Amino acid sequence: RDERAGYRCVRRALERSRLCVAWSPPASADPHCHGYGVHLFWLFPLLWALPGIAQAWDDNWGETTTAVTGTSEHSLSQEDIVRITKDLEDSVGLDCRRYVTRTIAVILGLLVFLTPLAFLVLPHILWPEKLQSCGTACEGLYISVAFKLLILLLAVWALFFRPARAGLPRVFVFRVLLAVLVFLFVVSYWLFYSVRILDSQDDNYQGIVQYAVSLVDALLFIHYLAVVLLELRQLQPCFSVCVTRSSDGETRHYNLGQLSIQRAALAIIEHYYCDFPIHNPALLSASKSRAAKHLAGLKVYNVDGPGNNAAAGMAQSQSRAMIAAAARRRDTSHNELYYEEAEHERRVRKRRARLVVAVEEAFTHIKRMQEEEPKKAPGDVMDPREAAQAIFPSMARALQKYLRTTKQQHCHSMESIQQHLAFCITNNMTPKAFLESYLTPGPTLQYGKDHWLGRRWTLISEASVTNGLKDGSVFVLKCVDFSLVVTAKKIPYIQMSEEYIDPKSHKFVLRLQSETSV
Numbered sequence: 001r002d003e004r005a006g007y008r009c010v011r012r013a014l015e016r017s018r019l020c021v022a023w024s025p026p027a028s029a030d031p032h033c034h035g036y037g038v039h040l041f042w043l044f045p046l047l048w049a050l051p052g053i054a055q056a057w058d059d060n061w062g063e064t065t066t067a068v069t070g071t072s073e074h075s076l077s078q079e080d081i082v083r084i085t086k087d088l089e090d091s092v093g094l095d096c097r098r099y100v101t102r103t104i105a106v107i108l109g110l111l112v113f114l115t116p117l118a119f120l121v122l123p124h125i126l127w128p129e130k131l132q133s134c135g136t137a138c139e140g141l142y143i144s145v146a147f148k149l150l151i152l153l154l155a156v157w158a159l160f161f162r163p164a165r166a167g168l169p170r171v172f173v174f175r176v177l178l179a180v181l182v183f184l185f186v187v188s189y190w191l192f193y194s195v196r197i198l199d200s201q202d203d204n205y206q207g208i209v210q211y212a213v214s215l216v217d218a219l220l221f222i223h224y225l226a227v228v229l230l231e232l233r234q235l236q237p238c239f240s241v242c243v244t245r246s247s248d249g250e251t252r253h254y255n256l257g258q259l260s261i262q263r264a265a266l267a268i269i270e271h272y273y274c275d276f277p278i279h280n281p282a283l284l285s286a287s288k289s290r291a292a293k294h295l296a297g298l299k300v301y302n303v304d305g306p307g308n309n310a311a312a313g314m315a316q317s318q319s320r321a322m323i324a325a326a327a328r329r330r331d332t333s334h335n336e337l338y339y340e341e342a343e344h345e346r347r348v349r350k351r352r353a354r355l356v357v358a359v360e361e362a363f364t365h366i367k368r369m370q371e372e373e374p375k376k377a378p379g380d381v382m383d384p385r386e387a388a389q390a391i392f393p394s395m396a397r398a399l400q401k402y403l404r405t406t407k408q409q410h411c412h413s414m415e416s417i418q419q420h421l422a423f424c425i426t427n428n429m430t431p432k433a434f435l436e437s438y439l440t441p442g443p444t445l446q447y448g449k450d451h452w453l454g455r456r457w458t459l460i461s462e463a464s465v466t467n468g469l470k471d472g473s474v475f476v477l478k479c480v481d482f483s484l485v486v487t488a489k490k491i492p493y494i495q496m497s498e499e500y501i502d503p504k505s506h507k508f509v510l511r512l513q514s515e516t517s518v
Contacts, residue, residue, distance in 0.1 A: 098167070105160065108179060112219060113153065115186055116145060119193060119212040127201045138206040141213055148216045155223050159230070166269075168262045169459060170466050174229045182222060189215050234259050239469050239488045243268055247284055247482040250276055255491070262465040265477055268486055269457060277441040279482055282407035344405075351402040356435065358398040362391040363431045388422040403438065411447055412438065455479055 123131055197208060234257035241264065244251045252275050256264055366387060382390065399417070403409040424434045437446070459465055461475035471490035476483050 098164075104179070108183060109156065111186055112182060113149065115189065116149065116212040116216050119208060119215070120145070122198070123202075123205060123208055126198070127203075130201055130203045131205045132203050134205055134209070138209050141206075141209045145209070145213055145216055148213075148220065152216065152220055152223060155220075159223070159226060166266050168266065168465075170262055170464075172263070173260070173466050178222070178226050178229070182219070185218065185222065186215075233257065234263075237491060239264075239471075239490055241268065241469075242487045242489070243272065244485045244487075245276065245279070245482055246485060247279060247281070252276060256469065256488075258468060260466050260468055261461050261463065261473065261475055262459060264469055264488070265457075265459050265465075265475065265486070268484065269477060272484065273445045274443050276443060278411060278444045278447055280407060280411070280441070281481060282410070347405055348402075351398070351405045352439065355395070355398040355402045355438075356431070358395040359431045359435055362395050363434070365391055365394075366425060384422040384426040385418075387425055388418050392418055392421060399438065408438070408441070413448070416448060 193211070196202070197211070202208065236257050237255035238258055239256050241254050241256055242251060243254065252271070254268065254271055256267060259267065369382075369387065396414075400409070403412060420437060421434065423429075456479070458478040459475060460478055463470075463473065463475075465475075469488045471488070473488040475486050477486065478484075
């Protein structure tokens with residue numbers, strides 16, 4: 001069983017799996033040369049499982065082994081497999097964690113609400129003949145237990161059973177602590193009930209009812225503790241966070257309370273969708289194209305010949321020469337930038353003026369049609385949707401040119417523009433109100449769902465995301481196109497003093513002389 005025989009055995013096994021593998025013998029391969037395909041690290045369990053091939057293993061198999069997926073109808077590369085596996089793990093983990101959390105919450109809720117009722121029902125089932133009669137005070141406790149359980153049910157529903165706003169990477173520490181506290185509390189009540197009441201078959205039923213009432217009272221106090229920890233604790237501002245978008249430097253400042261890093265990140269993302277203008281990558285391409293244009297006119301020549309320099313040294317010298325030449329041309333680049341920006345602003349003002357005139361004329365036509373509607377037959381009256389479709393062609397060309405000039409054409413579709421126009425006509429808005437959505441970039445939520453619905457955020461932090469915010473904490477919220485860099489600063493302690501001013505110190509006397517004109 002030599003090395004090549006083992007490779008042939010693996011080749012036949014893989015061909016049965018509808019994969020074609022090209023092997024390069026390690027003996028004749030250059031130790032510094034890699035294969036031209038995808039490394040077969042993921043085939044290690046298969047190769048190790050085949051008998052007799054483990055002895056033919058060498059140390060540099062990962063460098064000399066290549067795979068070509070050319071004969072399969074459904075071919076996949078290693079990158080595709082890794083990406084699909086990661087997506088499946090993330091989705092399965094998120095769904096499982098969500099369902100497990102809901103299951104635990106439902107089980108714990110049933111245990112909490114059924115325990116007081118079980119305390120009252122079990123004596124009637126196990127030893128009904130030994131129980132003493134329940135008097136008026138005992139029956140009054142029934143009403144107390146019923147109303148307290150109803151209040152607790154409504155309070156738990158209002159605090160915990162709310163739609164989830166986001167999926168966080170870690171659990172909420174305070175919720176876990178409260179769940180553990182409630183579980184231990186109910187278990188301790190069950191242990192005391194089983195030892196002192198079930199084993200001895202206590203006949204004092206009024207005492208049993210009071211015991212159940214004390215459990216419900218304690219659960220209400222725990223719910224009050226949950227309100228303080230989950231809702232009231234974070235209301236007082238303690239930190240001022242600076243949020244900067246990495247692509248264009250857009251910055252906002254927010255005040256946050258005592259929150260963990262992951263919950264602070266969630267609050268910042270919610271503020272981002274409402275406060276930050278929409279991210280427009282087309283506006284960032286101008287500076288890149290300008291720099292590329294400056295470097296495109298530069299050429300580097302090797303006067304010593306191609307054989308005198310190594311490849312790395314040649315590349316380094318070329319980069320240095322390009323940087324030096326770009327620095328010498330820096331003195332004239334600001335003039336080009338000035339005239340480019342001035343020309344762009346002139347074009348934008350021109351397109352904007354044409355758009356404003358076209359929209360005003362269209363709305364004037366709509367107003368004229370509304371004045372003529374009472375004179376028309378009922379079948380000739382148009383609804384706002386039909387009116388928007390009728391006047392849209394008169395402003396479509398001017399609006400399209402303006403959106404292209406300001407690089408907003410990908411943010412507004414024709415369907416969304418017509419819907420906005422019909423909305424303005426329905427609510428009797430002015431042309432200025434209609435144009436405000438296109439003249440001024442709005443927040444992300446004001447645009448279509450395709451701009452924000454499928455966006456996934458990644459939280460990057462050196463500290464644990466369950467830790468609270470501290471002075472100087474820095475974390476990054478990474479997205480596909482950009483990232484948000486967040487810096488937290490603690491609000492300083494403010495020392496305020498009082499200074500008393502005597503009201504009599506403001507009084508003065510005006511003395512008039514006889515020789516004055518007053």
